[in-house]
Amino acid sequence: MKEMEKINTVGFVTDKVEYTKNNKFKIVRGKRKYLSLQPTRRLSSLQCIVENGVASPNCSGKVVDVKQKQPLTPKDWSVSSWRKKPAKQQPIYPDQDAVEKIVSHIKHLPPLVQAEEAKLLRFRLSEVCRGRGFVLQGGDCAESLEESTDGVRDTVRALFKMAMILMWGSLEPVVKIGRIGGQFAKPRSEDWEERDGQRLPCYRGDIVNGAPFDLVSRIPDPRRMLAAYQHSAGTTNLVRALASGGFADLRNVKSWGMDWASNTEKGRAYLDTAERIEEAVRFWETCGVSVQDPIIYSTEVFTSHEALLLPYEEALCRKDPLTGDMYATSGAFIWIGERTRDLDGAHVEFARGVANPIGVKVGSGMKVDELLCLCDILNPRNEMGRLTLITRMGSKNLASKLPYLVRALKKEGKNVVWITDAMHGNTYKTSSGVKTRSWNHILEEVRDFFAVHRAEGTRAGGVHFEMTGKEVTECVGGMVDLKAESLSERYESLCDPRLNLSQSLELAFEIAEILKRQRQHS
Ligand SMILES: O=C[C@H](O)[C@H](O)COP(=O)(O)O
Ligand SMILES: C=C(OP(=O)(O)O)C(=O)O
Ligand SMILES: [Mn+2]
Numbered sequence: 001m002k003e004m005e006k007i008n009t010v011g012f013v014t015d016k017v018e019y020t021k022n023n024k025f026k027i028v029r030g031k032r033k034y035l036s037l038q039p040t041r042r043l044s045s046l047q048c049i050v051e052n053g054v055a056s057p058n059c060s061g062k063v064v065d066v067k068q069k070q071p072l073t074p075k076d077w078s079v080s081s082w083r084k085k086p087a088k089q090q091p092i093y094p095d096q097d098a099v100e101k102i103v104s105h106i107k108h109l110p111p112l113v114q115a116e117e118a119k120l121l122r123f124r125l126s127e128v129c130r131g132r133g134f135v136l137q138g139g140d141c142a143e144s145l146e147e148s149t150d151g152v153r154d155t156v157r158a159l160f161k162m163a164m165i166l167m168w169g170s171l172e173p174v175v176k177i178g179r180i181g182g183q184f185a186k187p188r189s190e191d192w193e194e195r196d197g198q199r200l201p202c203y204r205g206d207i208v209n210g211a212p213f214d215l216v217s218r219i220p221d222p223r224r225m226l227a228a229y230q231h232s233a234g235t236t237n238l239v240r241a242l243a244s245g246g247f248a249d250l251r252n253v254k255s256w257g258m259d260w261a262s263n264t265e266k267g268r269a270y271l272d273t274a275e276r277i278e279e280a281v282r283f284w285e286t287c288g289v290s291v292q293d294p295i296i297y298s299t300e301v302f303t304s305h306e307a308l309l310l311p312y313e314e315a316l317c318r319k320d321p322l323t324g325d326m327y328a329t330s331g332a333f334i335w336i337g338e339r340t341r342d343l344d345g346a347h348v349e350f351a352r353g354v355a356n357p358i359g360v361k362v363g364s365g366m367k368v369d370e371l372l373c374l375c376d377i378l379n380p381r382n383e384m385g386r387l388t389l390i391t392r393m394g395s396k397n398l399a400s401k402l403p404y405l406v407r408a409l410k411k412e413g414k415n416v417v418w419i420t421d422a423m424h425g426n427t428y429k430t431s432s433g434v435k436t437r438s439w440n441h442i443l444e445e446v447r448d449f450f451a452v453h454r455a456e457g458t459r460a461g462g463v464h465f466e467m468t469g470k471e472v473t474e475c476v477g478g479m480v481d482l483k484a485e486s487l488s489e490r491y492e493s494l495c496d497p498r499l500n501l502s503q504s505l506e507l508a509f510e511i512a513e514i515l516k517r518q519r520q521h522s
C-alpha cells in the first residue's frame with residue numbers, strides 16, 4: 001500500500017491518504033486543508049472531498065474508511081413534525097381530503113432535484129462562506145404555470161450574462177441560483193383583496209389559486225400542487241439543459257441585447273467591459289480551449305424557491321439513500337420568508353430537518369437574539385454552506401440595522417453566507433396604485449450592504465433579485481429611465497415588480513465595479 005501526501009481535490013487536500021487496490025483510497029489522517037483557489041467541476045477519479053466521512057458530490061473515487069457520520073437530519077424531527085406548530089400563510093382549502101389525496105400522490109412521484117444537487121450547492125456555498133465566490137440568486141417573484149419555454153430560457157440566460165459580468169469584476173466563481181422551478185407559493189400582506197366593492201381571497205401563487213380577480217380563480221385548489229410539480233419538472237429539466245449547453249452563444253456580446261447602453265458614456269463603458277469579456281473568451285479559444293469544451297459552454301444553475309406551502313414541501317421530502325438524510329427535493333435551495341420565520345413556527349421546524357442548503361430572509365425588524373437562535377436551530381453544527389441569510393431591509397434601513405446583526409454573528413463565530421435581497425424592502429405604490437421599485441433604491445441598498453460588510457470586516461457573499469430576461473416595465477429607473485407612467489406598458493408580474501433585462505445587466509455592471517474595487521483593495 002502506497003502512502004501519498006496530499007491529494008488534490010475540488011478545493012481541499014486531505015492530509016494523508018493511502019491508496020488501496022482498484023484506485024480506492026482511505027484517509028489516514030482526517031484533517032482537511034484548503035489547497036486550491038480555483039474549485040473545478042471536473043474531478044478525476046481520485047478527487048474527492050470528504051466531509052463528515054461522506055464523499056463529496058461528483059466524486060467518483062471511493063472512500064473506504066469513513067468516519068462515523070453524524071446525521072444531518074435530527075432524530076427528533078420528521079417530515080410532518082411541522083404539523084404540530086403554528087403554520088402561517090397557509091391557504092384554507094375548501095376540501096381537506098382532496099388536499100391529502102394530492103399530497104399522497106405527490107409523495108410517490110420522482111424528486112424534482114437529486115440530493116446530490118443540494119449537496120453540491122451546499123459545498124459551493126461553503127466555499128462562499130470561506131470567502132471564495134459570490135452568489136447570484138434571481139428570478140421571478142412568482143412563477144406562472146403559463147410560463148413559456150422562451151420565458152424560462154430568457155431568465156436563465158439573463159442570469160448567465162449577469163454571472164459573467166460579476167465574474168469579470170470579482171475574478172471569482174459565481175454561484176447561480178434561480179428563483180425558478182418551484183417559486184409558486186406567495187406569502188401576502190393581506191388575506192383579502194377588494195376591487196370595486198367586491199372582496200375575494202388574495203392571490204397566493206399559482207400553486208394555490210389563480211391570479212384573475214374572480215371567485216372561481218381565487219378559491220384554493222389542491223390540484224394546482226400537481227400542476228406546479230409538473231411545471232417545475234419541465235422547467236428544472238430545461239434549466240439543466242441550458243446549463244449544460246446554453247453558454248456557447250453568449251460569448252458573442254452582440255447577442256446580449258445591450259442596445260440600450262450605446263447612448264450614454266456609462267453605457268459605452270459597460271459595452272467596453274462586455275467586449276473585453278468576449279475578447280477573453282476568444283483569447284482562450286486561440287490558446288486551444290475549444291468552445292466545445294464544457295468548461296466554456298457549460299455551467300451550473302441551481303433551483304430555489306420559498307418553502308412556504310408545507311403540505312407540498314412535505315410530499316417532496318425524500319431520504320438520500322447514501323446518507324439517510326432527508327432532503328427537500330422540491331428545489332436545491334429553499335428559503336424561509338420574512339413573514340414565516342418565527343422561531344417556534346412550522347416553517348422553521350420543517351427547514352431544520354432537511355439537509356439542503358437553506359436561506360432565511362432577514363428584515364429590518366430582526367433582533368440580534370432572534371437571529372442567533374435561528375442560527376442555532378437551523379444550523380446547530382455551525383456548518384459552512386448550510387445557512388444563507390438574505391437581508392431585505394430596504395435602502396432606508398439597511399445601513400443602520402444590519403451592522404448590529406453582522407457584528408453579533410461575527411462575535412459568536414456563526415458561519416453564514418450573507419446575501420442581500422435589495423428588492424423586498426424597496427417596494428412602494430405609485431400614485432395610481434401600481435406596485436413598483438426604483439432601480440436607484442435597489443443599487444443603494446446593494447452598495448450599503450457592501451459598505452456594512454467592509455466596515456465590519458465580514459463578507460458580502462452575494463445578491464438576490466426579482467428579475468426576468470424580458471423587457472418588462474415593472475421597476476422604474478435605470479439607464480432606460482423607465483417612468484411611472486410607462487409601467488402599464490408591459491407589467492406582467494403576478495406579484496412583485498421585477499427588474500427587466502437591461503435593468504438587471506446594468507445592475508450587474510455596477511456590482512462588478514464594486515467587486516473589482518474590493519478585489520483591488522484586498
Ligand atoms: O414576494 C413577496 C411577497 O409575497 C410580496 O411582496 C407580498 O406582496 P403584498 O404585500 O402585496 O402582499
Ligand atoms: C416573499 C418574499 O420575500 P420576503 O419573505 O422577503 O417578503 C420573496 O422573496 O418572494
Ligand atoms: Mn416578491
